[in-house]
Amino acid sequence: MLIASRSKLLFIGDSITDCGRKRPVAEGLFDPLGNGYVAQVNALLNASYPDRPVRVVNTGCSGNTVRDLKARWQTDVLDLKPDWLSIMIGTNDVWRQFDMPLFPEVAVTPEEYEQTLDALAGTTKPLLKGLVLMTPFYLEPQPTDAMRARMDQYGRIVMAVAKKHGAIAVDTQAAFDRALKHQHSSNLSWDRVHPNSIGHMILARAFLDAVGFVWSPVRREKA
Amino acid sequence: MLIASRSKLLFIGDSITDCGRKRPVAEGLFDPLGNGYVAQVNALLNASYPDRPVRVVNTGCSGNTVRDLKARWQTDVLDLKPDWLSIMIGTNDVWRQFDMPLFPEVAVTPEEYEQTLDALAGTTKPLLKGLVLMTPFYLEPQPTDAMRARMDQYGRIVMAVAKKHGAIAVDTQAAFDRALKHQHSSNLSWDRVHPNSIGHMILARAFLDAVGFVWSPVRREKA
């Protein structure tokens, strides 16, 4: 596994990362990480590797766009001095273009999105042992849906930024698309944006596979 | 307008009709009709025709399928002795096939849906001055979506049952499709099922147009 023992692994993002986490910074006793993929990653990492514990921290905030991340980057990322950082952002940047078409000031254009994400990744990467960029996603399988098409555009930006800075990229949309071949989106999400616990586990699996997680490390090491 | 002065007009259906109405029967003082299309119809009818008041009643129940309507038909329709009755049902009959694919017992097949609706309409129509059947709808514009295709099938059943029994049919899906030409579904609904207040007004307008509502009855009568 890529993440070393006793590392601090920070997740930042929007409501999909937040999931009811404790404030101001979620970490420590009494399962403060919320009930989404961050908590699942924490449980899977530490239950599978009891000899290599990882300190998981969550600073996701519901409703955030990349513009909001930038505004709180100092306090919610840099001040916490993570070893590893995972960013998943973009859903609201896109969604506001469709559910609030008369409020252009709250959406984020592709240009601003790319520029901001690039700057955050570029300045932070050198301070980290590892950076993970997860694409935003939309639980709508038909590529002709206008919002899905736009989300794919933002996903491609994430992949490009990751490549540019040598970050690990996680294509969450691809992970969901594999599941959507077998079931309707309403089986995974109420609103095609917020996954249920199964959908969150799809995210957790995508993240873990990207960082070299092994379900049975002992057996692997034996082999 | 088709509905005579001092008529009792009863709406029954699922959560889209319910909208937080008062229990057990919503009618009377303090705006008990919920915050959906039923309340809007009540306000528009009585504000536009102050000389021809209509008594609006709401017995919609969240989560109901046509099977649930049948089970409470005696107490929630017949015992209330309405002059006019409006039924809008079918969303959950279809939805459960997609968001709970492992629970076939909670969904309603097209056969059961048609048979039940037909029986309710057939036995009740003779007791009424007017019967309105509103189709269920899905705020998904792409006809290739599996759930939209299924919903259209149920909508066609409603239109056929209405024709068979001489009821007024309201094609709500068509009304929404006209709006969806100009905006994304997320501008009208959080989950493509429950409309916001604009979406509810599309329902109210479709109902009112079907019963001969005129925005300015006085001027019309003058003309």
Next chain:
Amino acid sequence: MLIASRSKLLFIGDSITDCGRKRPVAEGLFDPLGNGYVAQVNALLNASYPDRPVRVVNTGCSGNTVRDLKARWQTDVLDLKPDWLSIMIGTNDVWRQFDMPLFPEVAVTPEEYEQTLDALAGTTKPLLKGLVLMTPFYLEPQPTDAMRARMDQYGRIVMAVAKKHGAIAVDTQAAFDRALKHQHSSNLSWDRVHPNSIGHMILARAFLDAVGFVWSPVRREKA
């Protein structure tokens, strides 16, 4: 319709405008406009003209007099840069003269009322595409009632200010008086001040008729 597509339409006033709206500024997702005439206007405008959306904003505050409007005019009107503005104020200016006769400091005299409203309308009108002044009203049909007589006096001030500044005037009292010919005031309001949903729709209709709203714009355009 007079209000152009994608306009921002701001309503300000007292509790009749407020109706439980969200704070600090009510606009955007999740039906934040309260449950009164503002929400009804929003639903009717956007449901009837899906191709010409209007952004409706509500900054009404319960208990306000015109003196309170003046105090928050910068933040709650000017800073929001509306295209259209609707003002309905005066109920509390008058009411306090009758329900708190020993507290002259909380009521507003006709002189102060006229002077303040005139200044607000005069300085703001040039910044707008349209200004609507709605009279205050009292759901008491007998003109000999002391409070009704006083409210009529304030209504006449509104009409005169509107005329002076070329604003659209809405005589809400006349709209209610038409309904009160057919029913007792207690059928429209608990306290002769706060309308129920039918009374609010009377307000919404009066507003909409004044700005050229058409129930079926498509058919009209065809004709």
Next chain:
Amino acid sequence: MLIASRSKLLFIGDSITDCGRKRPVAEGLFDPLGNGYVAQVNALLNASYPDRPVRVVNTGCSGNTVRDLKARWQTDVLDLKPDWLSIMIGTNDVWRQFDMPLFPEVAVTPEEYEQTLDALAGTTKPLLKGLVLMTPFYLEPQPTDAMRARMDQYGRIVMAVAKKHGAIAVDTQAAFDRALKHQHSSNLSWDRVHPNSIGHMILARAFLDAVGFVWSPVRREKA
């Protein structure tokens, strides 16, 4: 004073009597009588005549008409074996004719009102040491108001029933009319039906004067 020491004095009526009293029967410790005229009568009687205590009981119920009183007469009057009984009923009997004009089943006609009140008074009077009948009232000074005119009609029925059975009659409307000469109704009541604490004291005074209450009994006895 007419009411003997250690008498049990029971008040029954609608919300004006209820005023948040404790359930099922309001009497005893911790001021359970509600915050209306019943509590004021209790305090005035027992504070003015500490040597002649009276046990005050309240079984008023919000929303009641005389039809409701009849339905609970056995448990809420007869079973409690009062020495004195005071009845004030009729507001809702009349009000429902005006605020719910489409619901004739919830209002009470003058005929039913008179017949029911007459029967209750006639059968109960022989079991009592004293019976007080208080008229219903409407805090609307203009006799041309339709609801005021109707309320006056019910008030006359109360006066006639009292006379027929030798009960003490309390003309509450006359008591309020004296106050309304000097102030607007909104200074005494939010909705012209439910008095504020000053209005309740007008009721308490009217009751007390009718039963021979003296503010300073000691001085009177000296004289």
Next chain:
Amino acid sequence: MLIASRSKLLFIGDSITDCGRKRPVAEGLFDPLGNGYVAQVNALLNASYPDRPVRVVNTGCSGNTVRDLKARWQTDVLDLKPDWLSIMIGTNDVWRQFDMPLFPEVAVTPEEYEQTLDALAGTTKPLLKGLVLMTPFYLEPQPTDAMRARMDQYGRIVMAVAKKHGAIAVDTQAAFDRALKHQHSSNLSWDRVHPNSIGHMILARAFLDAVGFVWSPVRREKA
């Protein structure tokens, strides 16, 4: 009656005056005066003299001693510019000597009590149309009780201060002692300090008698 029409009458004191009044200053609509003697005085004054209304204000605060009154005298008395002022203080000054014998810093000695009350009365009296000083009281009839004896000492201070400054003195202890001849203290108070509604009416009567209140002013004027 001594208090002129449209006077502002302010009550200040401890929990017996407070009684759950609204904050920061209790006056105006919706019965904000609490549920004690202040509310009773307000109701009796305004119901008995509808042609001579009085504006009653309550700034009592639970737990206060005369030291606390002094600390908030500017904001809670002087800034409010009353015409008449009533002060009832001293219960906590004494009580703390008995229920918190190890906390001498929270009690107030007779010397401090007299000096503070004298200063407040002396500087404020010239600004008023009338000043009423009500003694503190203890609902313990036996003069040998240590706390009753101490309370009597403070009551005598009040009487002396009133006399010195020409204020109206109200001997509340004497009023209660008359009632305690006929009943045990537990019939008037849970803890011998806080009266129930009957006990509060004893206070209200004592106050009203001191300011020349007449139960039936009309009849008196006729005579």
Next chain:
Amino acid sequence: MLIASRSKLLFIGDSITDCGRKRPVAEGLFDPLGNGYVAQVNALLNASYPDRPVRVVNTGCSGNTVRDLKARWQTDVLDLKPDWLSIMIGTNDVWRQFDMPLFPEVAVTPEEYEQTLDALAGTTKPLLKGLVLMTPFYLEPQPTDAMRARMDQYGRIVMAVAKKHGAIAVDTQAAFDRALKHQHSSNLSWDRVHPNSIGHMILARAFLDAVGFVWSPVRREKA
């Protein structure tokens, strides 16, 4: 100590025993015994004699008189099969004679009190390993107070019943009187009935001394 290891010791009584205990029967985990003397006895017994644990049970009920105990004796005493039983009752039997003088039906006369307590003690004593009767008390030191005099009468009845049946008597009034020599009653109780935690410890000490409790059993056994 008289109570053998692993005995079940049941306390029954009124609010002084209840003290917020858990329902229906208070015993077992999470300190369910309330916050009064019963909990203190439990903690002192089990902390002082860790090798001789006692199972303490509380079925006190606020407001109870001996008449209420009789009514629930089967379920709340006999069915629980205690080894030891402690009864402290009588406060409400007496109190109601003074705080509700017009409600003779809720008080209990000395005759009924004695007869009922005697019957309960007489029939239950043979089923027990030990019976403790605690007198009721009143935190009023002056024997001339009417309620104190009456409470002393009931206390004498308890002592006599205990003697008759060979039960252990606990004179709680005497225990409190010793403390009242040094402090005012308001230092031990808000209302002279319900003790604070210090007052409850006076009760606990009185009980424990009566059953042979020793603070330091180990040292005693050594000696």
Next chain:
Amino acid sequence: MLIASRSKLLFIGDSITDCGRKRPVAEGLFDPLGNGYVAQVNALLNASYPDRPVRVVNTGCSGNTVRDLKARWQTDVLDLKPDWLSIMIGTNDVWRQFDMPLFPEVAVTPEEYEQTLDALAGTTKPLLKGLVLMTPFYLEPQPTDAMRARMDQYGRIVMAVAKKHGAIAVDTQAAFDRALKHQHSSNLSWDRVHPNSIGHMILARAFLDAVGFVWSPVRREKA
């Protein structure tokens, strides 16, 4: 994986299984399975095998012993007709022997435990496609702890019953012991009984490994 597509998999047990699940039967929409290992198993199974969905049901109840399971076996197991059943019980059977040593009636002896579990497993196994028996556990690593030793005894009973009936056995204690080699028990549980989310994932992993779960089924099938 042993569990076939579209199987119904029911978990029953005590608070460790319950974890705040919905009542009366937890299954279906909105993540009703609680926040413990049952929810984790559900998420992992359905996220890893989207083409082979499993219907997971939870009827665990906090505080239950095997005696409680027996009492509700008909409604909470048999009536639900599961394909697969997992039982984890015994913690409370043992715990009550140590935290409530004076309440032998609430604990379950090894004899009763074995006999009851054996009967439930024996009669139910023939109705199932698969039965899983999970041992109880105690997060105390030292075998000399009295409660750990007792829990091991109950774990051995589970293993024996599983073997006798051909059920799949899951040794949860062994799974935890592996983790406890690397960390103190307080890192996994507040009270050595209820695991945190990491501890629950240890349970979920132990269950999943026992039923042939593969983290990456697709890749495996390719290989």
Next chain:
Amino acid sequence: MLIASRSKLLFIGDSITDCGRKRPVAEGLFDPLGNGYVAQVNALLNASYPDRPVRVVNTGCSGNTVRDLKARWQTDVLDLKPDWLSIMIGTNDVWRQFDMPLFPEVAVTPEEYEQTLDALAGTTKPLLKGLVLMTPFYLEPQPTDAMRARMDQYGRIVMAVAKKHGAIAVDTQAAFDRALKHQHSSNLSWDRVHPNSIGHMILARAFLDAVGFVWSPVRREKA
């Protein structure tokens, strides 16, 4: 007893001292001291020595380490000017090393613990009439448990600091160990850290024995 009459005795510590005490400083009326050993000490001292009252104050704070005590020492100890001071701290200093092994910043090392406690005791002792240092404890009887071994190390530091400064030392661990010979730790504590009421009484007894408390001072003085 060592503590003189009318002394102020302050307890400071962590959650075991806090126990839900009132904020900001717990002392005075209405049993504000929480429900732990501090309240028990208060009740036992004042109930046993009514002629020598002691003023007990509690400023314990849940979660505190010695580092937190240092930070609030001025406001929560020195400013309160106690005569006697009792400190019990260290549980969290140790616990965080085991339940949050990845958060070294929240634990306190033995070196920092000793240095801080020594400084607080050394500078404060001269200002006091008496200082009591209570060791932290862990309700785990096996000395080989890693956390118990660490806690014993901190306990030895407390004993050494007490000796150095002439403070009274209370070995709470020894007091608990005596009880744990006879029962499992789960009978005294849910989590081996927070005692139930019996465990708190073990603490109260240990404290009281150390300050010369006598259960029956009167009898002793007689002897």
